[in-house]
Amino acid sequence: MAIERTLAIIKPDAVGRGLTGEILSRIHAAKFHIIAIKTRRLTKKEAEGFYAVHRERPFFQELTEFMSTSKAVVIVLESENAIAKWRDTMGATDPAKAASGTIRKELGASIQHNCTHGSDAAETAAFEIGYFFSGSELI
Numbered sequence: 001m002a003i004e005r006t007l008a009i010i011k012p013d014a015v016g017r018g019l020t021g022e023i024l025s026r027i028h029a030a031k032f033h034i035i036a037i038k039t040r041r042l043t044k045k046e047a048e049g050f051y052a053v054h055r056e057r058p059f060f061q062e063l064t065e066f067m068s069t070s071k072a073v074v075i076v077l078e079s080e081n082a083i084a085k086w087r088d089t090m091g092a093t094d095p096a097k098a099a100s101g102t103i104r105k106e107l108g109a110s111i112q113h114n115c116t117h118g119s120d121a122a123e124t125a126a127f128e129i130g131y132f133f134s135g136s137e138l139i
């Protein structure tokens, strides 16, 4: 298995509910290395650029408004098979469909307020990491 990096976001709903520490604990328990981490309040334009792949979806406006309402925590995670491993740790996008023990099942409130984001493939991870972090922050 290859060592990979993925972008994780603790979304504004989770930050606002005081769940940042709980989610970071789960990241440590799953044995990811945190390569870089910062808090950011995204502008609407930044949220639109980040989620550009979803621009034709009916939830795009609502999603980008929600993601720019207040601070998020953006994190670069590294481990073996990090992309799939972080997606497994989060659980399915819709908390109602997520497996037990996952972040979204235990902490998520709805498909919109689902606490966390994770890259879905290697190319997406490269784009998403570069969206928030410069090379010197990733050494």
Ligand code: CMP
Binding pocket: 054, 059, 063, 093, 111, 112, 113, 114, 116, 117, 118
């Ligand atoms: P995320 O993994 O950040 O990727 C896109 C986000 O769109 C997703 O999590 C959800 O929070 C959000 N979203 C809102 N409505 C839907 C929907 N109907 N289907 C999929 N994603 C949705």
